[in-house]
Amino acid sequence: MKQTYQKPVINKHRSGLMNKFGWSPVYARKIRTEIDGVPIDRLVEQFGSPLFVYSERAARRKYRRMFNAFSTRYPNVVFGWSYKTNYLQAICALMHQEGALAEVVSAMEYDKARALGVPGERIIFNGPHKSLPVLERAVAEGATVNIDHLDEIVDLELVARKLGRPVTVGLRLNLDAGIYPQWSRFGFNLESGQALAAVKRLAFGKLLRLNGLHCHLGTFILDPQAYARQVQKMVAFGYEVEQAFGFAIEQLDVGGGLPSQIRLKGTYLPPDVAVPEVDEYAEAIAQALSHALRPGDHPRLIIESGRGIIDEAGWLISTIIGAKRLADGTRAYVADAGINLLFTSFWYKFNVELDRQVGGIDETSVIYGPLCMNIDVTDEGIPLPPLKRGHRLIFSPVGAYNNTQWLQFIEYRPNVVLVTETGEVELIREAEDLSDILRRERLPRRLALKPAGATPGEGS
Numbered sequence: 001m002k003q004t005y006q007k008p009v010i011n012k013h014r015s016g017l018m019n020k021f022g023w024s025p026v027y028a029r030k031i032r033t034e035i036d037g038v039p040i041d042r043l044v045e046q047f048g049s050p051l052f053v054y055s056e057r058a059a060r061r062k063y064r065r066m067f068n069a070f071s072t073r074y075p076n077v078v079f080g081w082s083y084k085t086n087y088l089q090a091i092c093a094l095m096h097q098e099g100a101l102a103e104v105v106s107a108m109e110y111d112k113a114r115a116l117g118v119p120g121e122r123i124i125f126n127g128p129h130k131s132l133p134v135l136e137r138a139v140a141e142g143a144t145v146n147i148d149h150l151d152e153i154v155d156l157e158l159v160a161r162k163l164g165r166p167v168t169v170g171l172r173l174n175l176d177a178g179i180y181p182q183w184s185r186f187g188f189n190l191e192s193g194q195a196l197a198a199v200k201r202l203a204f205g206k207l208l209r210l211n212g213l214h215c216h217l218g219t220f221i222l223d224p225q226a227y228a229r230q231v232q233k234m235v236a237f238g239y240e241v242e243q244a245f246g247f248a249i250e251q252l253d254v255g256g257g258l259p260s261q262i263r264l265k266g267t268y269l270p271p272d273v274a275v276p277e278v279d280e281y282a283e284a285i286a287q288a289l290s291h292a293l294r295p296g297d298h299p300r301l302i303i304e305s306g307r308g309i310i311d312e313a314g315w316l317i318s319t320i321i322g323a324k325r326l327a328d329g330t331r332a333y334v335a336d337a338g339i340n341l342l343f344t345s346f347w348y349k350f351n352v353e354l355d356r357q358v359g360g361i362d363e364t365s366v367i368y369g370p371l372c373m374n375i376d377v378t379d380e381g382i383p384l385p386p387l388k389r390g391h392r393l394i395f396s397p398v399g400a401y402n403n404t405q406w407l408q409f410i411e412y413r414p415n416v417v418l419v420t421e422t423g424e425v426e427l428i429r430e431a432e433d434l435s436d437i438l439r440r441e442r443l444p445r446r447l448a449l450k451p452a453g454a455t456p457g458e459g460s
């Protein structure tokens, strides 16, 4: 059989990491022909490319794995599903079926949870922006409201007056748990005395009753002991306010922040080395609670893990639409998905898998997305064999923060599907078309290019 000509390339020698097992796995070519048993080809044939694919099995499995890690170590645990991480209805519904409360940070997210059928008492309302109308609604419906700043205390007092009854609230703290740079923009700072002053103000008003503390250290926290320090400080503060003002703290919300299995840009170690097991986080938190709490005290522990649960349940299938060489000789590919769909590409060095074996020598290549923007790069240096139009790249993990932070910019947003535990494929978000883009726009009549009723092309 006649063989196709393959252009010779000269590759700079790269020794990679010294490793007694030989070639660093980073350079091994990764092939993925299916997701949960459903062939990539079939998925694209039916739903197009690019395509977000979620695995129900992976999502439920990870949820249960995490929940077991905590609930086997502490008797009073509940998860709050962080809507901002992924508020596709199907994903939220799945988390609620598993038992999670809704954790929302805006009126839009609150509306979304309610529209899905989550009762107010099963909603935790965080975030710096809660308008008076949504605060009124949330309080009336029994949501847990965690106060972010002093003006919100005043707002909640207005709500309490209007309702003619005291309102139970939570307080968001920020504190030094050894994670730097320290997140201090949300809630009240503990070490400076700000948090205690806020409780004092709250008690003075006599309209609000504090029963919960909240603190979210940040995201992708790689040190489980940071949570131990956080919990110890939260419990100590809880007892302090109980003694000073008589408020009994019934819930401790430690936020989210658990990492997923992915390499962050700029980090040296691969995720299987750098990312601790979920049991290590659960152990650190449970141990700290058992040391800090008085015997017999078991306030409700709330975990708002987002990324750690859903990230690895999501993939993005994309297709090569062109190959090129840059002026300096670098091989580059243009794919039909870029930063418009993969917001997390700013931090993640994704796993990029091919849908088939491709012959030829690997070259360090760049992957561009479809945007006519220089910043649209999803990988700046990945060893890839010579790819052609139609070959597919599968990015993972993409389940966290992409389907919420994706941009309707230049391109339509594509279909999102869920592979069920029995292998069916369900459409959970339909691809956009022009009607989605135009629906909210209003073109002043005087600017219309064609008279009303004219067929396209008739305007002058």
Ligand SMILES: Cc1ncc(COP(=O)(O)O)c(C=O)c1O
Residues within 6 Å of the ligand: 082, 084, 085, 103, 126, 127, 216, 218, 219, 220, 255, 256, 257, 258, 304, 305, 306, 307, 308, 400
């Ligand atoms: C208050 C709060 N809880 C939970 C989360 C989820 O965080 P992660 O995805 O890091 O677990 C966030 C994310 O920013 C948050 O702000």
